[in-house]
Amino acid sequence: MSDAWEVSTETLTDAPGGNAGLRAFLHGLPGVDQVGAEERAARLATRSIKTTAKAEAIDLAISMVDLTTLEGADTPGKVRALCAKAMHPDPADPSVPKVAAVCVYSDMVAVAVGALGASGIGVASVATAFPSGRAPLEAKLADTRAAVAAGATEIDMVIDRGAFLSGDYLKVYEEIVETKRACGGAHLKVILETGELVTYDNVRRASWLAMRAGADFIKTSTGKVSPAATPPVTLIMLEAVRDFRAETGRQVGVKPAGGIRTTKDAIKNLVLVNETAGPDWLTPAWFRLGASSLLNDLLMQRQKLTTGVYAGPDYFTLD
Known part of the structure; x- marks a missing residue:
């Protein structure tokens, strides 16, 4: 790394230069080769x-x-039924693994916690004015604290894209820092809403900004905006966490969400992880798939491999 990079990294860690320091660092990151990123993602697919x-x-x-x-x-x-499926995705086959977490609105956290009991499945809650991210910081922090108090082990916050796109990086940075503080012992996933960030360069910048502010995970999307978790975007975010760990020694997870519906989609993402960030990320501790309809297709494909025949789509519960 160059001396200039090292100075910029220190500036962003402590943010003494305010918005100007953040801007200097983020706009000093190497630009994304759009054609190269799209070709690599397509080749790995x-x-x-x-x-x-x-x-x-x-x-x-x-x-x-x-x-x-x-x-x-x-x-x-509905939340209790979802939790039952999370613990036993196919009740007829106990060899099917349980999922990593159940993700709900903050007012449903207590219901999910009660339903999941001692299963070890995480309870994630979207907070901070999901999905828009447009609310006073006090309201966002109150929502976060309420979710954690109800038992949430993970908070999925969404950044203020308007602030980011207008260049108010300090506002976004400080909101992540404060939300991380409000999380207490809960992990913080920072949703970038990449479909609204316009450019791949902005995806890289938002990823680094979130990680420097304390994110435990960076997440592509709310699932409410299209496009969501495209392979090139996931690739860029995986490159960011890989480079961030090399620079700082701290590992950050990645969660693509939105538009991942089939087993082929899921496996493409696993290949992206292995070939970009590396096998250290091939675990639920560091990689998640945000989905509602994906699980049924995984179960159908799993049963096909096991029995040689597909189950009908009505064999599994709808989520």
């Missing part, structure tokens, strides 16, 4: 996975799922 490896990949993908319901019509009954 063509990797073929053989039967034994595919079976292992499917189980790994299941164990990485954040099973999600984020609808205005969510009810306690």
Whole structure:
């Protein structure tokens, strides 16, 4: 690394230069080769996975799922049913691994905590004015504290994209810092909403900003904006966490979310992880798949490998 990079890194860690210091660092990051990123992501997507490896990949993908319901019509009954599925994705096959976490709105956290009991499955809650990110900081922090007090082990916060795109990096940085503080012992996933960031360079900048502010995970999307978790965007974020660990020694996770619906999509993401960040990230501790409909397709493909026939789509519960 150059001396200039080292100075900029120190500036961002302590943020003594305010917004100007953040801007100098973020705009000093190497630019993203758009064509190169898209070609590499497309090339990795063509990797073929053989039967034994595919079976292992499917189980790994299941164990990485954040099973999600984020609808205005969510009810306690729906959340309890989702938790039952999280613990036993296929009740007829106890060998199917449980998922990593259940993700709900903050007012449903207590319901999820009660339903999951001692299963070891995490309870994630979206906070900070999800999905827009547009609310006073006091309201965002109150939502975060309420979710943690109710038992959330993970908080998925969304950044203020308007502030980021207008160049108010300090506001975004400070909101992440304060939200991380409000999390207490809960992990913080920072949602970048990459579909609104316009450029790959902005995706890289937002990733580094979030990591420097204390994010435990960086997450692509809310699932409410299109495009969401595209392979090139996930690739860029994986490069960012890889380089961040090399620079600082601290490992940060990645969570693509939105638009990941099929087993092929999930396996493509696992290949991206292995070939970009490396096998250290091939664990639910460092890589998650945010999804609602993905799990059923993984279960169908798993049953096909096990029995030789597909189950009908109505064999598994709808999420």
